[in-house]
Amino acid sequence: MAAISASQVKELRERTGLGMMECKKALTEADGDIEIAIENLRKSSGLKAAKKAGRTAAxxxxxxxxxxxxxxxxxxxxxxxxxxxxxxxxxxxxxxxxxxxxxxxxxxxxxxxxxxxxxxxxxxxxxxxxxxxxxxxxxxxxxxxxxxxxxxxxxxxxxxxxxxxxxxxxxxxxxxxxxxxxxxxxALPEDMPQEQLDKEKAIILAQPDMAGKPEQIAEKMVQGRLKKYLAENSLTEQPFVKDPNQSVAEFVKAAGGEVxxxxxxxVGEGIEKEEVDFAKEVMEQAKRS
CATH class of the missing domain: 3.30.479.20 (Elongation factor Ts, dimerisation domain)
Incomplete structure (x- = not known):
């Protein structure tokens, strides 16, 4: 089993808003894989979609x-x-x-x-x-x-x-x-990859409140939550940041346009920069001198 570091716990806390012990337990069960830990948490507790990894070290x-x-x-x-x-x-x-x-x-x-x-x-x-x-x-x-x-x-x-x-x-x-x-x-709801929708559907079906629901009702709930997921993650459906009373699509349409x-x-998205422990580095240098 992989050792769980403090930095892993910190990142999971930042991305989920959960407590330290809950994050450590989730990471232990996921053998240190943060993405798997998040997916498991969403299945078991209905956790909302976690923040995207933001390790933009470069x-x-x-x-x-x-x-x-x-x-x-x-x-x-x-x-x-x-x-x-x-x-x-x-x-x-x-x-x-x-x-x-x-x-x-x-x-x-x-x-x-x-x-x-x-x-x-x-x-x-x-x-x-x-x-x-x-x-x-x-x-x-x-x-x-x-x-x-x-x-x-x-x-x-x-x-x-x-x-x-x-x-x-x-x-x-x-x-x-x-x-x-x-x-x-x-940009548009129809742009969402089917693979991502299938993954989201699996997460929804695994949530506790879906247990024991008749198939017809469960499917209706799934479709409702998928619709909400698409609205939250598609540019055109999101509340416009400068005027939340209208969607981005509505804002653009009012100006005679379409997204x-x-x-x-x-900067640096997708690049992970090695963290340097300067205290440890100085200590090791002192030992060598």
């Missing part, structure tokens, strides 16, 4: 560029090792230069766009700053006929490109701001 910035006519946009993530460097003027200037290059190339091919002068500039900045710096990813979003791309970047750490049919740049930006703040899973899709980047 630092850096997200930069966007959108054509004046809204026909396309690009979004690039550039990483550094520390937040201190991410706030450095030299790093910011480099990030802007990179975004301009990807925008001009209208390409997602990091290796191709970075070849030549840009790679030389990156290497020179690494030497100057003393940290590893890299261009992690880029996305190009094409609006399509009759559509437009909007953009929003929050604090240099979260970037969003939205696509609307109709509407205007201000509306597209407001929708992007909502996506940055709320982080919906999909088509979005892309969201958050």
């Amino acid at each position: 630092e850096g910035t997200v930069v966007t560029r959108v054509a004046e006519d809204g026909s396309y946009g690009v979004m690039v993530e550039i990483n550094s090792e520390t937040d201190f460097v991410a706030r450095d003027d030299n790093f910011k200037a480099f990030a802007d230069k990179i975004a301009d290059a990807f925008f001009a190339a209208r390409s997602e091919d990091v290796a191709a766009v970075m070849a030549g002068d840009l790679e030389t500039a990156r290497e020179q900045l690494v030497q100057k700053i003393g940290e590893n710096i890299g261009v992690r990813r880029c996305v190009v979003v094409e609006a399509g006929d009759g559509n437009l791309v909007g953009e929003y970047v929050h604090g240099g750490r979260i970037g969003v490109l939205t696509v609307l049919k109709g509407g205007n740049a201000d509306v597209a930006k407001d929708v992007a701001m909502h996506v940055a703040a709320i982080n919906p899973a999909v 088509i899709g979005f892309t969201r980047f958050e």
Whole structure:
């Protein structure tokens, strides 16, 4: 059986809001797997969907560029090792230069766009700053006929490109701001993968209040909860962050538009940075000296 660390318990508590002992027990039963622990908790106690893992340890910035006519946009993530460097003027200037290059190339091919002068500039900045710096990813979003791309970047750490049919740049930006703040899973309910819906249905059926229910009633309850799940996790169905009295879809429709899709980047998402125990490091160094 895997040993359960304090950091695992802390993360599970942050993501579920449950007590320390309950989290430790759940992790022990799941052999240390946080995602399995959450799934088991949802089955046994009806726990609501836990917060998404937010271990965004890598630092850096997200930069966007959108054509004046809204026909396309690009979004690039550039990483550094520390937040201190991410706030450095030299790093910011480099990030802007990179975004301009990807925008001009209208390409997602990091290796191709970075070849030549840009790679030389990156290497020179690494030497100057003393940290590893890299261009992690880029996305190009094409609006399509009759559509437009909007953009929003929050604090240099979260970037969003939205696509609307109709509407205007201000509306597209407001929708992007909502996506940055709320982080919906999909743009439209029909975009939710069937695999995710099947998983959610299994969790609902395993909850205590479903036990012993006649099949017809159980199915009705499942469909009701799935509908609620889709409403909570689909951009168009969510209460608009700037006016919760209307949904995002209603807000956009009032401006003569319709939501088509979005892309969201958050600095370091999916990258886990090794935690350094400085006290232990100093102690080990002292022993060696």
